[in-house]
Amino acid sequence: MNDYPIPRTSEKNAAGRPNAGQILEESGFFSQFSFDIRPYARVREYEKDESIIVSTSNLTRILYLIKGTAKLYSQHQNGRQSLINFFTPPSFLGVPELFEESKQPYPLVAQTRCRFIEVDTARCRALLLQDALFLRFCCSMALKQNAAQNLRYMNLTAYPCRNNFAASLLFLQNDGILSVKYVELAEYLAVSYRHLMHLISELCSEGIVERVPKGLRILNWEQVYSLASEIQEK
Numbered sequence: 001m002n003d004y005p006i007p008r009t010s011e012k013n014a015a016g017r018p019n020a021g022q023i024l025e026e027s028g029f030f031s032q033f034s035f036d037i038r039p040y041a042r043v044r045e046y047e048k049d050e051s052i053i054v055s056t057s058n059l060t061r062i063l064y065l066i067k068g069t070a071k072l073y074s075q076h077q078n079g080r081q082s083l084i085n086f087f088t089p090p091s092f093l094g095v096p097e098l099f100e101e102s103k104q105p106y107p108l109v110a111q112t113r114c115r116f117i118e119v120d121t122a123r124c125r126a127l128l129l130q131d132a133l134f135l136r137f138c139c140s141m142a143l144k145q146n147a148a149q150n151l152r153y154m155n156l157t158a159y160p161c162r163n164n165f166a167a168s169l170l171f172l173q174n175d176g177i178l179s180v181k182y183v184e185l186a187e188y189l190a191v192s193y194r195h196l197m198h199l200i201s202e203l204c205s206e207g208i209v210e211r212v213p214k215g216l217r218i219l220n221w222e223q224v225y226s227l228a229s230e231i232q233e234k
Contacts, residue, residue, distance in 0.1 A: 019040065050110045063117075069112045069174070085188075092141040
């Protein structure tokens with residue numbers, strides 16, 4: 001995990017890469033607050049499969065995803081975890097725990113390398129809860145994320161698995177490769193593992209995808225787009 005405090009300047013570093021201040025400004029995240037959020041914010045990067053949030057401790061930060069894909073789990077009493085959803089930019093996490101400090105957070109894990117803007121709520125919680133601009137942003141993001149989740153559930157029941165798989169493939173692919181655990185992908189698509197394996201074998205035989213060491217590579221982008229286009233997502 002890499003940690004970059006937010007500086008006052010937005011200039012690039014000596015290597016020509018944007019520093020944390022520039023990342024914050026380009027994201028537009030600072031404009032969602034009525035006060036200067038930079039003293040409480042930092043940019044953090046997490047490697048693939050690294051835990052971002054664990055369910056065993058109180059969450060004292062809000063996280064704004066600006067790069068990568070993260071996956072959220074529910075934690076069962078028997079220790080088992082179930083996949084809730086994948087998140088891509090822009091996504092806002094940790095808000096329920098801000099309003100209810102005793103609320104146990106859901107585990108969040110990096111599916112790919114992720115970059116977040118994180119705000120230390122332990123130091124500015126009172127300011128955040130009194131900031132009408134920030135609260136409006138929270139409501140807007142929550143509505144968008146809930147609408148996307150509801151639409152996904154609707155599509156799972158309204159369209160064949162082949163179409164939902166294609167849409168998920170485009171949503172989760174990285175440089176043309178889908179690198180997701182098949183058991184989690186089956187859970188995400190609400191189908192059995194056996195059914196998913198059969199579908200993948202069909203798509204491989206049709207030359208749409210191929211199995212590679214990292215997962216599945218898209219071979220026929222046109223066909224994948226055609227299957228996914230039948231699902232009307234916004």
